[in-house]
Amino acid sequence: MNxxxxxxxxxxxxxxxxxxxxxxxxxxxxxxxxxxxxxxxxGMAPDDxxxxxxxxxxxxxxxxxxxxxxxxxxxxEQLVQDIRYGLRMLxxxxxxxxxxxxxxxxxxxxxxxxxxxxNGVLLNPLPYPHPDQVVTMVDWFPGYGESSISYPDFLDxxxxxxxxxSLAAYRRDSFNLTxxxxxxxxxxxxxxxxxxSLLSVSPILGRDFSSxxxxxxxxxxxxxxxxxxxxxxGSSPDIIGKALNLDGTxxxxxxxxxxxxxxxxxxxxxxxxxxYVTIGASKDPPVRDxxxxxxxxxxxxxxxxxxxxxxxxxxGVARSLGxxxxxxxxxxxxxxxxxxxxxxxxxxxxxLVLLAAVGFVLLIACVNVANLLLARSTGRGREFAIxxxxxxxxxRVIRQLLTxxxxxxxxxxxxxxxxxxxxxRAALTALPSALPRANDVRLDPRVLLFTLVITLxxxxxxxxxxxxxxxxxxxxxxxxxxxxxxSGARYRTQNIFVVVEMALAVVLLIGAGLTIRTLVGLxxxxxxxxxxxxxxxxxxxxxxxxxxxxxxxxxxxxxFTEKIASxxxxxxxxxxxxxxxxxxxxxxxxxxxxxxxxxxxVSMPYALWYRVGPDYLKVMKIPLLRGRFLTAQDDxxxxxxxxxxxxxxxxxxxxxxxxxxxxxxSLVYTQxxxxxxxxxxxxxxxxxxxxxxxxxxxxxxxxxxxPDDQLKTWAVSAAGYVIRTQSSPGAFAGAVRDALREFxxxxxxxxxxxxxxxxxxxxxxxxxxxxxxxVFAALALALASVGIYRVISYIASQRAHEIGxxxxxxxQRSHVLKIVLGQGARLALLGVVIGLAAAxxxxxxxxTILYGVSATDPLTFSAVAIVLTLVxxxxxxxxxxxxxRVDPIVALRYD
Amino acid sequence: xxxxxxxxxxxxxxxxxxxxxxSLYPALQRMLIKGWVTANWGTTxxxxxxxxxxxxxxxxxxxxxxxxxxxxxxxxxxxVIEAV
Numbered sequence: 005m006n007x008x009x010x011x012x013x014x015x016x017x018x019x020x021x022x023x024x025x026x027x028x029x030x031x032x033x034x035x036x037x038x039x040x041x042x043x044x045x046x047g048m049a050p051d052d053x054x055x056x057x058x059x060x061x062x063x064x065x066x067x068x069x070x071x072x073x074x075x076x077x078x079x080x081e082q083l084v085q086d087i088r089y090g091l092r093m094l095x096x097x098x099x100x101x102x103x104x105x106x107x108x109x110x111x112x113x114x115x116x117x118x119x120x121x122x123n124g125v126l127l128n129p130l131p132y133p134h135p136d137q138v139v140t141m142v143d144w145f146p147g148y149g150e151s152s153i154s155y156p157d158f159l160d161x162x163x164x165x166x167x168x169x170s171l172a173a174y175r176r177d178s179f180n181l182t183x184x185x186x187x188x189x190x191x192x193x194x195x196x197x198x199x200x201s202l203l204s205v206s207p208i209l210g211r212d213f214s215s216x217x218x219x220x221x222x223x224x225x226x227x228x229x230x231x232x233x234x235x236x237x238g239s240s241p242d243i244i245g246k247a248l249n250l251d252g253t254x255x256x257x258x259x260x261x262x263x264x265x266x267x268x269x270x271x272x273x274x275x276x277x278x279x280y281v282t283i284g285a286s287k288d289p290p291v292r293d294x295x296x297x298x299x300x301x302x303x304x305x306x307x308x309x310x311x312x313x314x315x316x317x318x319x320g321v322a323r324s325l326g327x328x329x330x331x332x333x334x335x336x337x338x339x340x341x342x343x344x345x346x347x348x349x350x351x352x353x354x355x356l357v358l359l360a361a362v363g364f365v366l367l368i369a370c371v372n373v374a375n376l377l378l379a380r381s382t383g384r385g386r387e388f389a390i391x392x393x394x395x396x397x398x399x400r401v402i403r404q405l406l407t408x409x410x411x412x413x414x415x416x417x418x419x420x421x422x423x424x425x426x427x428x429r430a431a432l433t434a435l436p437s438a439l440p441r442a443n444d445v446r447l448d449p450r451v452l453l454f455t456l457v458i459t460l461x462x463x464x465x466x467x468x469x470x471x472x473x474x475x476x477x478x479x480x481x482x483x484x485x486x487x488x489x490x491s492g493a494r495y496r497t498q499n500i501f502v503v504v505e506m507a508l509a510v511v512l513l514i515g516a517g518l519t520i521r522t523l524v525g526l527x528x529x530x531x532x533x534x535x536x537x538x539x540x541x542x543x544x545x546x547x548x549x550x551x552x553x554x555x556x557x558x559x560x561x562x563x564f565t566e567k568i569a570s571x572x573x574x575x576x577x578x579x580x581x582x583x584x585x586x587x588x589x590x591x592x593x594x595x596x597x598x599x600x601x602x603x604x605x606v607s608m609p610y611a612l613w614y615r616v617g618p619d620y621l622k623v624m625k626i627p628l629l630r631g632r633f634l635t636a637q638d639d640x641x642x643x644x645x646x647x648x649x650x651x652x653x654x655x656x657x658x659x660x661x662x663x664x665x666x667x668x669x670s671l672v673y674t675q676x677x678x679x680x681x682x683x684x685x686x687x688x689x690x691x692x693x694x695x696x697x698x699x700x701x702x703x704x705x706x707x708x709x710x711p712d713d714q715l716k717t718w719a720v721s722a723a724g725y726v727i728r729t730q731s732s733p734g735a736f737a738g739a740v741r742d743a744l745r746e747f748x749x750x751x752x753x754x755x756x757x758x759x760x761x762x763x764x765x766x767x768x769x770x771x772x773x774x775x776x777x778x779v780f781a782a783l784a785l786a787l788a789s790v791g792i793y794r795v796i797s798y799i800a801s802q803r804a805h806e807i808g809x810x811x812x813x814x815x816q817r818s819h820v821l822k823i824v825l826g827q828g829a830r831l832a833l834l835g836v837v838i839g840l841a842a843a844x845x846x847x848x849x850x851x852t853i854l855y856g857v858s859a860t861d862p863l864t865f866s867a868v869a870i871v872l873t874l875v876x877x878x879x880x881x882x883x884x885x886x887x888x889r890v891d892p893i894v895a896l897r898y899d
Numbered sequence: 900x901x902x903x904x905x906x907x908x909x910x911x912x913x914x915x916x917x918x919x920x921x922s923l924y925p926a927l928q929r930m931l932i933k934g935w936v937t938a939n940w941g942t943t944x945x946x947x948x949x950x951x952x953x954x955x956x957x958x959x960x961x962x963x964x965x966x967x968x969x970x971x972x973x974x975x976x977x978x979v980i981e982a983v
Contacts, residue, residue: 006934013932031950032924034943035902039920062919074928 017075028071036061082400086407093408100380101412104373108416108462110783111369113423116447116455118362118776120428122355123454124445126348133204134304139314140346141171141301144337148610155283156294157333158196158301160325167317168303172199173283174267175291175299179250180544182750184236189544189754190250191276193267194283194291200227200261202304209233210244210259217258218284225282226255230263232278248279252547255281290717294332295605295671302343315340331604353852354773360849361515361780366462368508368784372791374466375501377409379798381470402471409467410460417459421447424455431776473497498795499831506835507842509781509788510872514843516781517864518854519774525856526767531585532686534625535759539733540584541740542724546750550720554712557720558640561707565617567747568725571739576622576728581707581719582615585624585686586766588722590615594703596656597666597676605671611652611701612688615718620704621683623728631663631681639708644677649685652701667703672714677705690766692855726759733758773853785872789879796828797883807887808895817888824887828880829873836869900949901927927952935961 017024036057043053058064094101132138141161143153158173165171177192197218200206208230217225226248228237237243247254266276283291283299290296305314318338325333381388388401425447432445549560561579569577582590593608595601602608614620618635621628629650638645646667653662666676686702687693707719729736737756744751764771800807807820847859857864905920930936935958941951954962 009934010932013934027950028924030948031901032921034900034947034949035905035920038902060920062921064921067919067921067924070925071928074925075932 014075014077018077018080021077025068025072028068032061032064032068036064082403083407086404087411089404090408090411094411097380100376101415104376104412105415105419107369107372107376107787108413108459109419109423110787111366112413112417112420112455112459112462113427114362114420114780114783115366115458116420116424116451117428117431118355118358119454120424120447120451121431121445122359123448123451126352126355127450128444128448130344130347135344136342137305137307137309138203138343139303139305139311139340140343141303141318142339142341143297144339145606145610146335147607150339152297153299153301154294154297154332155291155299157325158299160328161301161318161321161338164321164324165303165317167305167309167314169306170198170202171301171303172196172202173299173301174199175283176277177281177286178542178544179279180252180546180550180750180752181248181250182252182546183249187544187546187750187752189542189752190232190278192250192279192281193277194286195280196283199280199302202302203265203267205261205265207259208262209241210257212259213282218282220285220287222282222285224253224255224285225258226250227259227261227280228257229276229278229280230260230265231276233260234263236278250279250281252551288717288721294329303340311340311342332606334604334606336606351769353850354769357515357850357853358773358776358780360846361512361777364508364512365780365783365787366458368505368512368787368791370462370466371501371505371508372787373409373412374469375498375791375795377466377470378473378498378501379794381405381473405471406464406467409471410463413459413463413466416462417455420459421452421455469497495799498798502792502795502831503835503838505788505791506832506872506876507839509784510836510839510868511843511846512777512781512784513868513872514839514847514864515850516774516777517868518847518850518857518859518861519770519777521857521861521864522853522855523767523770523774526691526770529687529691529856531691531763532626532684533585533759535763537729537731537733538623538726538759539729539736539740539756540580540587540724540726540759540762541737541753541756542722543744544752544754545720545723546748548750549748550716554640554715557715558708561719561723564744564747564751565725567743568727568740571736571743573730573736574727574740575730576619578617578620578623578726579707579719580614580616580620580724580726581722583612583688583702584614584724584726585688586690586762589688590722592669592703593671594667594669597668601668609656609701611648611703614702614704615707615710616704618706620726623726624686625728626686627684629682629684631679633681633683634704634706638706640712642709644673644675644709645680645706646677647681647683647704648679649683649702649704651685652703653682655701672711672718674711677709691763692770724755733760770853770855785875788872789875792828792832792876793879793882795831796824796880797886799827800824800883800887804887804890804895807890808892811890812892812896820890821884821888824884825877825880828884829877832873832876832880835876836872839872840865840869900943900951902949904952930958933957933961 036054039057039060040050040053043056044050048056061067130138141153142150143157144150152175153173155173155175158171162171173196175194177194179190179192181188181190195213197213197215200212206212207227210227213225213227216222228243233239233243243257243260246257248257249255261280290298303314305311318340322333322336322338326335391401392398428445428447543564545560549557552560565577565579568574582588590613591610592613593605593610595608616634618633618638620626621633631647633647634645648662656662657665662679662682664678666678668676683704685700688702707715710718727733727736727740734756737753740756741753744753803824807815807823811817811820843865844860851859901920901923905923908918908923927936927938930952931938934955936952937955938950938952940948943949
């Protein structure tokens with residue numbers, strides 16, 4: 005503990021420095037006086053005695069300093085001195101300080117804002133304990149890749165695995181809620197009893213599901229989400245034990261989970277669930293069917309189990325299921341992925357590109373401030389020369405200058421932090437759907453640390469170049485009054501700054517240009533249907549309809565369609581209960597009846613399954629290519645038919661004519677269906693769908709032709725409509741809702757959305773990246789043009805004398821203009837060329853977020869080069885004009 | 900007290916070691932930092948305020964260490980000189 009008490013002594017000295025100095029002085033004075041006394045006693049004259057004493061003692065001042073410095077606080081005292089001095093210097097030129105601080109605040113603020121997003125979305129662990137132990141598990145089918153799983157398979161996973169402390173299943177659901185005011189549709193999640201405890205979520209009221217409730221025939225129980233509890237029941241604690249009527253069944257409320265609980269991954273989207281019920285008690289037939297894959301699974305690995313262990317374990321489980329159930333599970337793999345990875349998979353590349361871009365903005369800001377500092381340091385040349393002449397070492401002067409720049413940076417950083425906290429909130433409210441985990445974005449200690457580090461780094465970066473430049477003055481020249489003339493070296497630094505700035509701006513502008521081209525390109529991509537004037541919504545049918553017999557269901561579906569069609573301004577209506585473009589997925593396995601049946605279901609091909617009404621093509625404006633589409637006559641009494649899309653025809657029939665051929669969908673239909681027509685392909689997976697997207701083949705069937713026992717599952721549960729309207733579709737939701745209610749007061753319209761906004765939503769990530777990149781690029785352009793303007797102005801003003809002489813000697817004004825403009829143009833062009841070269845290398849890193857445009861798109865590259873050169877020329881033109889107007893007499897008389 | 904320390908160094912060394920008296924003070928600071936000595940204010944015979952230095956427990960220990968180190972070096976030098 006020696007060093008500790010030593011530190012304590014040193015600190016004590018630091019606290020009492022003035023006292024220390026006076027004590028030391030008193031001590032030394034006493035020493036000198038006693039010595040003098042002694043010499044006098046030896047017979048010396050008092051004056052001689054003092055001189056002798058002083059001689060014997062040594063250099064008093066330097067000894068005092070040495071004693072003081074022995075305590076090791078010299079650096080600290082100098083720092084305090086530098087800070088004080090620096091503050092005074094900055095205060096003396098408020099204009100310069102304001103511009104520099106603002107520039108830095110923009111750069112640091114943009115970086116902080118983006119880093120807080122990256123931090124919240126990519127770096128922060130999920131809000132569950134030991135999040136790295138939580139994984140998602142999906143099936144992997146040889147035919148079409150990853151997919152959800154069947155509930156019976158899930159139960160076997162629970163039974164057979166050795167590496168998980170718990171597994172939980174969940175699937176999306178929705179219920180028609182009655183008995184609580186107007187009937188309404190609530191979003192729900194069917195979960196297994198271990199779901200909440202796996203994610204370490206405890207109910208804020210009541211209890212979690214019991215295992216008895218998670219079984220067929222178990223008591224119906226429901227857990228409410230905190231938000232639903234608040235809005236629907238005013239956070240009343242009496243809710244526990246009450247009954248909630250969902251789809252005609254009374255569920256007992258057993259608990260409430262915290263409002264901030266959210267769980268999103270893969271197909272479940274970001275939408276929050278209102279209520280949770282047990283999956284094990286579900287009476288939905290597909291839940292019991294090993295062939296029906298509508299369930300998702302998460303697992304928590306046992307302590308000490310690695311991902312590789314878990315994967316090997318689940319591979320074993322998959323193999324034994326393949327043996328036990330060859331028909332449904334042969335060759336089906338299980339993919340285990342950390343939950344965290346799944347949640348950010350799509351947004352990650354966007355954020356990384358943006359982070360790089362915003363780093364460039366900060367670099368440009370730094371160069372700009374360095375430039376300002378350099379220009380200012382010319383004015384301070386004499387000050388530093390005097391310091392050097394008085395014995396200040398170069399290191400000492402550099403330290404002083406760096407202290408000043410770090411002070412500037414800290415001021416900029418503080419302001420930037422404020423800008424960031426405001427800007428992040430603004431951006432997240434403006435673009436909520438672009439980001440998963442948006443509620444995890446905030447300024448936490450890690451963000452603050454990041455800001456501090458980049459602030460200090462920026463301060464050092466933009467301070468160092470001018471400091472090195474200024475601290476090496478030619479003493480003699482600077483002190484001599486007439487230290488003017490062309491000092492080429494100083495211009496050289498500033499020229500380099502201009503070139504660097506231009507190059508950085510080129511790279512950013514090109515990045516922004518490429519994302520804009522991507523988005524414009526995506527907007528012009530046809531999704532395969534016409535989204536304008538189409539409204540889509542879903543309908544929750546009351547139990548009186550969903551539990552009715554087949555003929556009643558068919559009649560009701562028809563009557564509902566007719567009712568909606570009767571709303572004025574609606575030109576076409578179609579029921580849609582299966583897959584829906586850019587929204588819902590639904591698929592079915594099949595085989596061609598004229599070919600041998602595959603040995604098991606796993607090896608059968610799979611296609612997207614659209615269950616729609618006869619007017620679907622009219623609503624969506626999908627072209628009919630051959631044959632006919634489904635009609636109202638295709639009902640339960642007529643032979644089963646289906647319509648396929650062009651991709652289906654191409655993939656499974658090649659050059660054969662598919663019309664008249666029959667497809668077997670034994671999972672749902674007892675009879676094979678005849679193909680009667682071919683329609684255009686629809687981009688199910690978004691406008692940026694490529695040939696790599698999972699399932700491309702599509703087929704259409706009439707819900708009215710579903711077998712009686714399948715109607716409830718495939719037509720009623722997931723029912724929705726699309727309507728084509730004669731005017732703005734958003735306005736129709738109210739009228740349609742009224743019409744529905746008139747028809748059946750317990751039917752509920754929900755999730756109304758125009759197809760245009762569905763498409764906009766699918767482009768949210770691209771839009772997010774484009775907007776931010778455009779903002780960064782604009783910032784870069786502004787900073788760079790201000791930078792070049794300032795340098796050229798400065799150089800022109802320094803050359804005023806020279807220009808005066810030239811003009812006195814008869815140079816034309818246009819010639820002067822050419823000289824100054826030419827100087828700027830040369831720098832700008834050099835910067836642009838370097839920038840283009842750098843961009844060629846760097847944009848390659850952003851190919852993942854581009855679509856339909858190459859990373860080295862010549863149009864973007866040349867447009868950016870031209871725009872930037874023009875902007876630079878304009879920026880140079882202003883000082884050039886000023887130089888042109890120099891009055892030779894004034895310029896010559898000046899020095 | 901610095902003055903007395905300087906005097907006694909001169910006296911003991913029979914005035915052979917005549918260093919700048921003032922350089923005692925930076926040295927004293929270093930010993931204070933290390934905790935080998937402590938300093939306390941007192942009064943001189945002439946009734947003046949003076950700072951008196953006192954060895955701590957760590958002081959003699961350090962002295963022994965320094966002395967033995969010094970003797971090893973001197974011994975080595977002596978042997979080198981004698982060998983010439």
